[in-house]
Structure formats: C-alpha cells, structure tokens
Amino acid sequence: xxxxxxxxxxxxxxxxxxxxxxxxxxxxxxxxxxxxxxxxxxxxxxxxxxxxxxxxxxxxxxxxxxxxxxxxxxxxxxxxxxxxxxxxxxxxxxxxxxxxxxxxxxxxxxxxxxxxxxxxxxxxxxxxxxxxxxxxxxxxxxxxxxxxxxxxxxxxxxxxxxxxxxxxxxxxxxxxxxxxxxxxxxxxxxxxxxxxxxxxxxxxxxxxxxxxxxxxxxxxxxxxxxxxxxxxxxxxxxxxxxxxxxxxxxxxxxxxxxxxxxxxxxxxxxxxxxxxxxxxxxxxxxxxxxxxxxxxxxxxxxxxxxxxxxxxxxxxxxxxxxxxxxxxxxxxxxxxxxxxxxxxxxxxxxxxxxxxxxxxxxxxxxxxxxxxxxxxxxxxxxxxxxxxxxxxxxxxxxxxxxxxxxxxxxxxxxxxxxxxxxxxxxxxxxxxxxxxxxxxxxxxxxxxxxxxxxxxxxxxxxxxxxxxxxxxxxxxxxxxxxxxxxxxxxxxxxxxxxxxxxxxxxxxxxxxxxxxxxxxxxxxxxxxxxxxxxxxxxxxxxxxxxxxxxxxxxxxxxxxxxxxxxxxxxxxxxxxxxxxxxxxxxxx
Amino acid sequence: xxxxxxxxxxxxxxxxxxxxxxxxxxxxxxxxxxxxxxxxxxxxxxxxxxxxxxxxxxxxxxxxxxxxxxxxxxxxxxxxxxxxxxxxxxxxxxxxxxxxxxxxxxxxxxxxxxxxxxxxxxxxxxxxxxxxxxxxxxxxxxxxxxxxxxxxxxxxxxxxxxxxxxxxxxxxxxxxxxxxxxxxxx
Numbered sequence: 001x002x003x004x005x006x007x008x009x010x011x012x013x014x015x016x017x018x019x020x021x022x023x024x025x026x027x028x029x030x031x032x033x034x035x036x037x038x039x040x041x042x043x044x045x046x047x048x049x050x051x052x053x054x055x056x057x058x059x060x061x062x063x064x065x066x067x068x069x070x071x072x073x074x075x076x077x078x079x080x081x082x083x084x085x086x087x088x089x090x091x092x093x094x095x096x097x098x099x100x101x102x103x104x105x106x107x108x109x110x111x112x113x114x115x116x117x118x119x120x121x122x123x124x125x126x127x128x129x130x131x132x133x134x135x136x137x138x139x140x141x142x143x144x145x146x147x148x149x150x151x152x153x154x155x156x157x158x159x160x161x162x163x164x165x166x167x168x169x170x171x172x173x174x175x176x177x178x179x180x181x182x183x184x185x186x187x188x189x190x191x192x193x194x195x196x197x198x199x200x201x202x203x204x205x206x207x208x209x210x211x212x213x214x215x216x217x218x219x220x221x222x223x224x225x226x227x228x229x230x231x232x233x234x235x236x237x238x239x240x241x242x243x244x245x246x247x248x249x250x251x252x253x254x255x256x257x258x259x260x261x262x263x264x265x266x267x268x269x270x271x272x273x274x275x276x277x278x279x280x281x282x283x284x285x286x287x288x289x290x291x292x293x294x295x296x297x298x299x300x301x302x303x304x305x306x307x308x309x310x311x312x313x314x315x316x317x318x319x320x321x322x323x324x325x326x327x328x329x330x331x332x333x334x335x336x337x338x339x340x341x342x343x344x345x346x347x348x349x350x351x352x353x354x355x356x357x358x359x360x361x362x363x364x365x366x367x368x369x370x371x372x373x374x375x376x377x378x379x380x381x382x383x384x385x386x387x388x389x390x391x392x393x394x395x396x397x398x399x400x401x402x403x404x405x406x407x408x409x410x411x412x413x414x415x416x417x418x419x420x421x422x423x424x425x426x427x428x429x430x431x432x433x434x435x436x437x438x439x440x441x442x443x444x445x446x447x448x449x450x451x452x453x454x455x456x457x458x459x460x461x462x463x464x465x466x467x468x469x470x471x472x473x474x475x476x477x478x479x480x481x482x483x484x485x486x487x488x489x490x491x492x493x494x495x496x497x498x499x500x501x502x503x504x505x506x507x508x509x510x511x512x513x514x515x516x517x518x519x520x521x522x523x524x525x526x527x528x529x530x531x532x533x534x535x536x537x538x539x540x541x542x543x544x545x546x547x548x549x550x551x552x553x554x555x556x557x558x559x560x561x562x563x564x565x566x567x568x569x570x571x572x573x574x575x576x577x578x579x580x581x582x583x584x585x586x587x588x
Numbered sequence: 589x590x591x592x593x594x595x596x597x598x599x600x601x602x603x604x605x606x607x608x609x610x611x612x613x614x615x616x617x618x619x620x621x622x623x624x625x626x627x628x629x630x631x632x633x634x635x636x637x638x639x640x641x642x643x644x645x646x647x648x649x650x651x652x653x654x655x656x657x658x659x660x661x662x663x664x665x666x667x668x669x670x671x672x673x674x675x676x677x678x679x680x681x682x683x684x685x686x687x688x689x690x691x692x693x694x695x696x697x698x699x700x701x702x703x704x705x706x707x708x709x710x711x712x713x714x715x716x717x718x719x720x721x722x723x724x725x726x727x728x729x730x731x732x733x734x735x736x737x738x739x740x741x742x743x744x745x746x747x748x749x750x751x752x753x754x755x756x757x758x759x760x761x762x763x764x765x766x767x768x769x770x771x772x773x774x
Binding site: 124125128129132133134135136153157158187188190311312313315316317320 | 624627628631632635639670673674677678680681683684686
C-alpha cells in the first residue's frame with residue numbers, strides 16, 4: 001500500500017511526470033487561466049524545457065518543426081478557449097502532413113463545462129476533425145494513462161496530432177499515477193509487415209519492368225532513417241530512377257545518381273514525364289495527392305502501379321493500384337530487398353538502358369533554367385546562391401507557402417531525411433518561421449534557414465520574439481517581391497491579369513523590424529552583393545531577418561496547369577498564353 | 589516510346605473529379621462497426637461521413653459489451669463499390685474502432701428494424717388498419733377510440749410496405765430505430 005500511496009499526486013504533477021516518462025525534453029506553450037496548475041509544476045522542475053511562444057499557432061508549428069527534424073513527437077501546451085482554437089490550424093497542418101504531435105489543452109473545470117464559462121470552448125468537438133484522436137479527461141485517475149495512450153497513438157501507424165483536453169479541477173485533484181508500461185496499447189497496433197505474396201508480386205514486376213520509376217513520399221521519412229537507408233540501397237541496386245513528392249525530399253539524396261528531382265505541379269520535367277511514361281510505378285509512402293496526379297483520368301495511363309502505405313485508406317483512394325502493400329515502408333522495403341536479392345537481383349537491363357536514355361533527353365531540356373538578370377535578383381538565383389554557399393553545412397531548411405516554397409524545393413538539394421520542413425498538405429502560410437524555431441531548439445548548433453515570402457512571413461512574425469528570448473539563431477531568408485507571388489501568378493494565368501488584392505501595400509521595413517526585435521536585419525537588392533550578404537547572414541551569431549528584394553513578376557515554372565495531365569507541362573512564359581481554360585480555373 | 593506522344597485530353601474535367609469515368613452502380617451496404625464505448629466516438633464516426641461526403645441511410649448504436657467497454661454501430665450506407673471500400677478503410681483506421689464488417693458482402697445476414705406507427709381513423713379505415721396489422725404481424729401497443737400505435741419489427745422494406753399501406757388509412761406519425769444486423773450462422 002505504501003508504494004501505491006507514493007504514486008498519488010495532483011493531476012498537474014501527473015502531467016509533468018507523464019511527459020518526463022515519455023522522454024519529453026521540450027514543450028512549446030503559452031500559459032493561461034486553465035493551465036496555471038500545470039505551469040506551476042513546470043516552474044518547480046528543470047528536466048523539461050518550456051519555450052514561451054507568442055501565439056498558440058506558433059507553438060504547434062514549432063512542435064511540428066521539432067518533430068520533423070528529430071523524428072520524435074512534438075509537444076505543445078495551450079490554455080482553454082482561444083488557446084485551443086488558435087491551435088487548430090497547426091493541428092490540421094500536422095494531420096495532413098502526418099506529423100506526430102501531442103497537444104495538451106486546459107479546459108474550464110468539469111462542473112462548468114457546458115455553461116459557456118469564461119474561455120470555454122468545446123475543444124474536443126472543434127479539434128475532432130483535425131486530430132488523429134483526442135480525449136477530454138474527466139477523472140484525475142485516468143489522466144496519466146490517457147497521456148501515455150496519446151503518445152502511443154501519435155507515434156504509431158501513420159503518425160498524426162492528438163490532443164488531450166484537461167479541465168482545471170482535474171489538474172488540482174489527486175489521483176494514482178499510472179506508469180507508461182502499465183498502459184494497455186494493444187488495441188491500436190496497425191500492421192507494419194507487408195503481405196509477402198504482394199511483395200513477391202512486386203519483385204516479379206521489378207525484374208521485368210522496362211520503364212520503372214520509384215515515386216517516394218513523406219512516408220519514407222516518417223518510417224525513420226532506416227527506411228531512407230533501405231530506399232537508397234534499393235534504388236542503387238536496381239538502377240531505377242527515383243522521384244519524390246515535396247514531403248519526401250531528402251529520403252534519397254539530391255546528389256544521387258538516379259535522382260530525377262521533385263515531381264508534381266511544380267515538379268521537374270523529367271520527373272513528371274517519367275511518371276507519365278513509366279510502365280511500372282512504385283509508390284513508396286506517398287498518397288497520390290492532387291498536386292501530384294494532375295488530371296486523374298490521364299495519370300500515368302500505361303503503368304502497372306504498386307503502392308506501399310501504412311494507411312489502408314490511402315490505397316485506392318485516388319488512383320487504383322494493381323499491387324497494394326499495406327505496411328510500414330521500412331519493413332516492406334526490407335522484405336522487398338531480401339526477396340529480390342534471393343531471386344538473383346534481376347532487372348531488365350536492356351529496357352532500363354533505353355529508359356535512361358529517354359530520361360537523359362528529358363533532363364537535357366534543363367527545365368529549371370531561367371533568365372538571370374544583372375540588375376535585379378531573380379528568386380531562383382537567390383536560392384542557387386543560398387544552396388551553393390550553405391552546401392555541406394549542418395543545414396536545416398523550413399519554408400513558408402507559395403512560390404518561394406516551390407523554388408526552394410527545386411533549387412535546394414537535400415542529402416538526408418529530416419532536413420526539410422515545409423507545409424505540404426495544408427499549405428499553411430506562416431508555418432516556416434515558427435517551424436524554424438522548433439528545429440533550432442532541437443538542433444542548437446545547426447544552421448536553420450527559413451526560406452520565406454514576405455507575405456507568409458508576416459503571418460507569424462511575432463515569433464521573432466520567441467527566437468530572441470530563447471536565443472534561437474534562425475535565419476529568415478525572405479524573398480520579397482511585395483506580392484502574394486503564387487496568387488499573382490494564378491491571376492496572371494487564369495484570371496485575365498486582374499491582380500485582385502495580391503499586392504501588399506505598406507510593407508514594413510524589415511531591417512528596422514529586425515532592430516525592433518533586437519536581432520540583425522540585412523537588406524539586399526543587387527545581385528552583385530548577394531553572396532556577401534548571405535555570408536553575413538550565415539556568420540551572424542543570432543537571428544537574422546534577411547530582406548532579399550527580388551524580381552516582382554517572376555513566375556514559377558515548370559507548372560502543370562490545373563486539370564492537365566503530366567505531359568502538358570508549361571516550361572516557361574512563352575507557353576502560358578491561354579492554356580488554362582474555364583474547366584481548370586475552378587480548381588486550386 | 590515517348591511519353592509526349594500519349595494522347596492529350598481535354599481540359600473540361602476537374603483534377604478533383606476522383607470518380608471513375610465509367611458509371612458505376614450505387615450499392616447499399618450494411619456495416620457493423622465495433623468501437624470503444626467512450627464519449628466522442630460516435631461523433632468521430634459521424635464526422636467522418638459528413639466530412640468526406642458519404643451517405644448515412646440509417647445508423648444505430650448501443651453498448652453491447654459492458655465489461656469490454658464496447659459499442660456496436662450499425663450503419664446502412666450507399667455508394668459506388670469504390671466509395672464503399674473507402675468508407676470501410678476510413679472507418680477501419682479510426683483509433684477507437686476495433687472492427688469493421690461489411691455484412692452485405694461477408695455472407696448472409698439478418699437485418700431487422702423496429703418501428704412505431706401511429707394511425708388515426710374511424711370506422712372502416714380503423715378496421716382495415718387493424719386487419720393489415722395482423723397480416724404484417726404488427727402489435728398494437730397503444731389504442732384510443734380514434735387511433736392505434738402499432739409496433740412492428742422487420743426488414744426496412746417490410747416497414748416501408750406497411751407504412752405505404754397505412755398512409756391512406758390515416759398514418760400520422762412514424763418512428764424507426766434504424767437497422768440492427770448480424771451475420772447468419774457462426
């Protein structure tokens with residue numbers, strides 16, 4: 001009995017103990033009335049570091065940046081009502097990009113729930129569609145168990161965000177602490193091993209394929225570093241070309257021999273044409289997103305398609321596949337390699353040689369070529385220089401959303417997984433700055449750069465205060481075109497050049513803004529000064545806001561216009577006249 | 589082979605049009621879903637249907653295993669085979685869901701629904717309503733000089749048929765439970 005009594009504690013203490021037992025080192029949060037007991041417990045300990053954000057959305061994106069760059073779940077703590085509603089965008093972002101997050105929210109005391117109390121919101125109701133799972137804990141006795149379950153659910157199977165809503169009286173009341181190993185998690189154990197018959201079928205297809213392509217996604221990265229390693233081994237051993245979604249960059253190195261570059265709406269010509277013309281498509285941890293497929297009816301018409309995914313609802317959702325393999329990428333690739341090797345490592349050498357000579361022709365188009373200028377900085381040039389000057393460094397890149405994001409994906413090379421953090425599925429402007437802080441907190445010595453557009457960046461710029469307070473030397477590399485660039489591009493191509501509200505008047509002076517926050521501001525508008533300015537940014541020991549004034553009307557190419565198939569890609573300005581008809585204009 | 593030679597399509601189709609270009613029949617399926625009996629679980633299941641644009645024709649839910657903390661949800665839904673497959677996959681991946689069974693394809697099953705049907709009328713109509721109720725094996729559970737409440741159990745089709753017959757005889761209100769279903773045999 002004495003032992004049991006030793007495990008009795010307040011709910012708030014239980015929360016902090018549960019986080020420690022789960023190995024949590026950092027919590028991103030913002031205090032408020034309904035979480036004061038938890039903050040009191042945080043104050044009384046030194047094991048868990050708390051990062052005080054400036055807005056709850058920032059906390060969630062920081063936790064996402066932390067999670068994506070470490071592979072560990074990100075943890076955030078917010079108060080009831082507005083604290084929880086401010087977290088909604090971040091939760092939705094994490095759900096669409098399959099990022100493991102555990103968010104704890106305060107709630108009004110149980111006896112006040114339903115009375116429209118001060119700072120009361122139906123948090124579990126509001127967050128139900130944007131979490132993998134959520135819980136309202138009404139009894140202190142169940143609190144620790146629920147938090148441990150939350151970590152299990154967030155990190156098992158297809159990862160995702162979960163939320164635990166904790167009323168204030170539950171935090172004050174005492175109860176028995178439940179250790180993680182005593183929590184039953186058996187009922188949620190998604191299958192990780194793929195079906196051997198299906199894997200063998202895929203091996204048979206691999207052996208015969210004339211025009212194969214690996215189409216990889218965020219699932220490879222979520223599966224862990226071993227999966228990326230296995231992918232590299234598989235690609236190198238088979239000699240097949242490999243392309244990746246925005247989410248999967250870095251799983252196969254950009255310097256790799258078989259790398260085709262990113263695919264999709266703003267993907268590379270060779271990658272998209274390889275997808276269109278292949279006879280065997282091997283989807284590894286991607287989900288046939290609409291940015292990838294273009295018009296579904298004409299998506300890769302002549303290929304046999306295999307799909308490896310841990311989520312059964314991703315298989316046959318958009319594109320029907322011939323070889324569905326339900327399982328974790330790492331486990332499936334391991335079996336795939338083993339079976340392929342045991343059958344004699346066969347590939348169709350003749351077919352592959354022809355396929356590669358076709359791909360080389362496509363690569364010769366040099367689709368990322370752009371017209372440089374001596375007078376103004378082209379955004380593509382700025383990224384080429386950033387890439388050249390930071391290559392080989394211990395570098396992490398985050399982005400906001402828009403043209404700059406696509407250019408970053410095109411012009412920066414990623415050699416390793418977990419080095420590229422971008423809002424893919426939800427396309428959340430304002431993601432990059434807080435995400436960069438989350439990455440920097442996890443990797444204090446690394447070079448963390450947020451490639452941003454000025455409009456996105458302004459959405460969460462208050463978080464520079466967080467960067468300053470916690471000495472996170474994040475570099476904000478803002479490609480400033482004084483426009484909502486991607487919106488402007490679509491208005492040019494789709495809406496008769498009527499630039500409705502896509503121009504930001506009265507932008508702040510970013511250098512003065514930097515000074516106001518107490519960090520360094522750099523402004524650069526001349527291509528000749530760019531290298532020195534970037535080096536100054538890298539060398540500065542502290543946060544930098546880099547205002548890179550770029551060409552205002554540059555469009556992002558290549559581009560598959562909405563409603564078009566992969567083989568109807570636009571490569572440059574001359575091809576854009578009147579290509580998108582009314583049918584395409586209704587899409588986003 | 590060059591991918592560029594592959595025929596070009598028109599632009600009139602939406603990239604979001606995920607339906608099969610070939611028309612497929614709409615099927616009705618009865619799904620049995622066992623879930624953790626916790627608050628919010630039903631909302632999560634229903635939210636899945638509304639959020640992804642699936643149909644619910646009927647839905648019943650009740651705890652079936654108090655010790656094991658389990659409830660059983662029976663859903664009758666409609667869609668093309670592709671949509672039905674998606675619904676099952678989407679249900680199956682929900683954290684609080686234990687099992688999803690498609691009773692329509694997993695062999696024979698029995699389906700029953702309970703209905704309470706109020707019929708008001710006098711004279712011949714009243715006699716005829718009572719006569720038909722007997723044929724349909726409906727019980728009278730409430731009676732006044734001007735009305736009956738019938739209770740009947742059967743397939744949804746049987747209840748539909750009875751309600752149709754009652755309409756000209758003074759049907760004024762009907763309450764239905766939705767379908768409960770089990771597979772036949774063991």
